[in-house]
Amino acid sequence: MDFVWIPFFFLSSLVAHVLGLQCYSCDGDSNCLEAQVCPEHQDRCRTTVMTTLTRSGLSTYYDKDCDVSGKANNSVSYLSSNQVVFLAEEHCERELCNEHAPNVLDVLLARGRSPKLMQCYSCSSADGSCFNSSLPQMRCSRPGEQCVDITSFAVPEEFSLDEFHIKGCGQLTHCQVPLGFQNQHSFHLIKCCNSSLCNKETQDYRAYPLPLNGVTCYSCEGNFSHGCAPEDITQEQCRGFMTQCLEASGIDGVSGQSSIVKGCASSSWCNSPYTSIYKNLGALHTRCCTGKLCNSMIIDKTTLKPSPRSQASHNFIAPPVLLSAGLMLCMAYLLSSESS
Template sequence: MESLCGCVLLAALLSQAAALRCYSCDGDRSCRDTEQCGEQQDRCRTTSLTTLAGSGTSERIQKGCDVAGKPNNSLAFYSHEQVVLLAEEHCATDLCNQGAPQGHPGLRPPHTHLECLSCLSSDHSCSSPPVLRCLNPRDQCMDITAISMPEEFPQDEQRMKGCGQISGCQEPLGFHNQDSFYLLQCCNSSLCNNDTRDYQESRLPLNGVTCYACEGNSSHGCAPENITPLQCQGPMTHCMEAVGSHELAGPGAVLKGCASPAWCDAPYTSVYKRLAGIQARCCRGNFCNSWIQDGSLPPARRSRAGHRLAAQPALLYGAALLAALVLLPNSS
């Protein structure tokens, strides 16, 4: 018995010693507090929010532990007559998140950088968006649309245009079901993000694929009687299903719908839908997303997109659009 207890204690000590340590704070650059990361947290994160206005420049830094799988992203856009800069970086060694993200190296970009239309729908600037010169030579012009249920976003629809570096955006990143529509588009020439389509009033053309669609859990929202057929739009040519834990639906939260191939290989399902411990699968063919049973996905049928991803709700969220939506009321 003593030998067994000794082994258990030794294992606990070794586990504690092996845990990643990260700087942890919410404020300015003078961050010296640290935290020991949890079991599924094997990355350190640094997120910065910078606002440029006539009254001056302000910066807010958040650091802490995070999960693997989230991309390094950066965005720049106009909001409420000021420029908002968002950047997030991840790293995987002890106390590696010491500095600030380098997504925006300079505040006076040369004329060789892209010019992009820039706006945010919450301040009604997308009807006639101003032009923003990108701060980073690697930036693309981007256009992000999010239409979702009211309990997830303050407004029914959010539209953001600006400059940025969004992981996986070489092709359109999109997902939709009967409750949600997300579309992230990037392009590489000045003023190319000039799409004016209202995706609520004018939906994308149907692509001939039909998938199962639902959102909720096996007893409410995704019970058998709630799962409906959905005709897929535009680049969302794959059927997708995912299961995880959600702050509202609880463990066994299920998501089904249509997704673009690029979305299937990116971490945005966990990020946008706030699913923790997500297991996801994409497939080709009508009604092929029917493998989730009793709130679980058979291990052999999980896709790469669902490997060890989790969502951690926070003030500065990993998803670029979601972070902006949460932060903007505090930065205006």
């Protein structure tokens, strides 16, 4: 009888492979377990959890879905409108592997037993506190967290959600030195530091941009028919420590179509997963170079193929506890605005 079941299980696993990866996919205030088959271009499962702590208690919001490869696990916590916001995002690649979700209660209970925790300045764009002359402070939740400072905005700004600014505590991959990217569409800057209250800087990078550094790179986002068509590509004057020209090709996480990004980047950004995170690209192939307008290899349909792999290619292996930006920050802005 056992022999009869062997081909059945083999057939079941074969069918699952043909259909694609299955992940739990749902959102709400409970740890939901609704499975779906992922589109072909999405080969990872994701769990994003946002927990807010107020005097009246804890509330948690869960978002689970399929996702593209190349993104790291990250976590960050910060103050917003008299509450503490905890954000965590985790990725995995096995069938239905996003069953469990990070539990902030475990973190808070562990904090009470640890004497060596960082103290950081904290604020968020959700309550407009990041450019105040006096920033509030918060105690980090776990050993190993750093003080973080995250800025992201669209150029030009169209909606209030086009700008995010967060200071607080976090565990972010590749954040030993500042990470930066800019092009005609956006500006992203991530900084971490390892001493208490080291993230005090309150510069408004939109109003007071970093100084020009003399480097010029090609800039675009999209595909060869829209966004990165020859007539859409512009020249970007690079700023600050973003002295490398970057070009990357990958699979758009929503449409599943080929997509391209060009712009200025720091060398640290080139060797990190943040192009995948901020631009929502999977199976990413990244090339960075030094020299005026050197990011010109991907120019037409005949050259949209894996460029020489940097360390940020799809073989990147993320540390186990680390911020996926776009979705997490958007969720943070919306939910903390609603609860304020």
